[in-house]
Ligand SMILES: NC(=O)C1=CN([C@@H]2O[C@H](COP(=O)(O)OP(=O)(O)OC[C@H]3O[C@@H](n4cnc5c(N)ncnc54)[C@H](OP(=O)(O)O)[C@@H]3O)[C@@H](O)[C@H]2O)C=CC1
């Protein structure tokens with residue numbers, strides 16, 4: 105039986121997610137409904153993507169018994185509020201990154217999923233790409249010896265995008281794109297907690313971070329450096345340096361298709377989209393959708409690829425970076 109999806113939010117990422125779903129077998133995945141804050145907008149989206157049902161509120165979608173899994177594609181600032189609505193209604197949920205605005209909100213989402221005994225995953229789609237399976241295999245087999253240093257960058261000029269720059273919309277480089285570089289480091293170090301974090305950054309007038317550099321030290325003298333910016337382009341790649349070799353994930357490291365291991369390149373091509381996309385390589389969103397389906401089929405409540413404990417740690421690291429750089433959201437004082 106197909107996994108029956110409901111989409112909360114009819115914005116840019118929900119569009120790309122819907123296009124990606126078209127690259128999967130319809131017998132495995134179906135989008136049965138979309139909800140937006142306005143019915144008209146939901147209906148327009150549903151028509152474009154041939155989705156049978158459209159709702160003018162998220163509440164209506166969460167009480168649709170035909171939905172197995174909700175994809176939450178609303179702004180960062182809405183993940184907590186709408187996420188709680190979904191989880192408390194007893195629905196499984198794949199929540200766009202960043203999971204929420206801070207550790208308190210993430211803790212609430214995790215607690216709500218446990219209380220309702222439903223599946224929950226932060227949509228760190230990078231981890232579901234086939235290339236990542238290979239990276240994990242190489243690390244597990246010690247193919248590059250002891251990992252000593254990890255480096256990851258993500259720069260994307262998006263100062264013209266309101267949600268990237270406005271504090272009330274959850275703006276800043278860290279939560280939007282820095283999150284990918286930090287999760288990469290945590291993935292390499294198997295969810296271990298860093299011993300120390302040093303973050304420095306540059307703020308926009310709105311008080312959110314334009315650019316940041318984060319240096320972390322992990323147990324057994326292992327280091328990581330992440331740098332990211334919403335003002336400039338960067339290589340957007342990631343390098344894992346070990347005593348016996350190097351693994352490089354070429355840009356775009358958050359949705360990667362090229363892997364270099366000790367100088368040898370391998371490509372992992374993506375399917376072509378049936379409609380124009382808003383973001384790079386978005387047909388790769390298919391892999392997280394399939395990961396969710398496989399977890400549901402196994403009766404899992406979280407994904408081993410992005411466990412809830414790692415989402416919690418990732419958010420704690422981001423909280424600490426924001427504290428050091430001086431980015432404070434209203435949500436931090438609630
Ligand atoms: N995995 C990936 O590669 C990507 C992930 N994302 C993540 O997806 C999420 C949405 O990003 P994106 O699609 O670019 O954003 P959009 O600007 O397209 O907004 C998404 C939805 O958020 C809701 N929304 C918009 N403005 C407001 C507001 N002022 N108050 C309350 N809700 C609002 C709307 O829902 P409605 O339609 O119901 O009105 C809108 O459709 C973010 O958390 C982002 O991090 C984004 C891009 C790429």
Ligand SMILES: O=C1OC[C@@H](O)[C@H](O)[C@H]1O
Pocket residue numbers: 260262280281358383
């Ligand atoms: O997840 C994302 O990846 C691509 C970026 O441009 C976008 O802002 C971000 O949300």
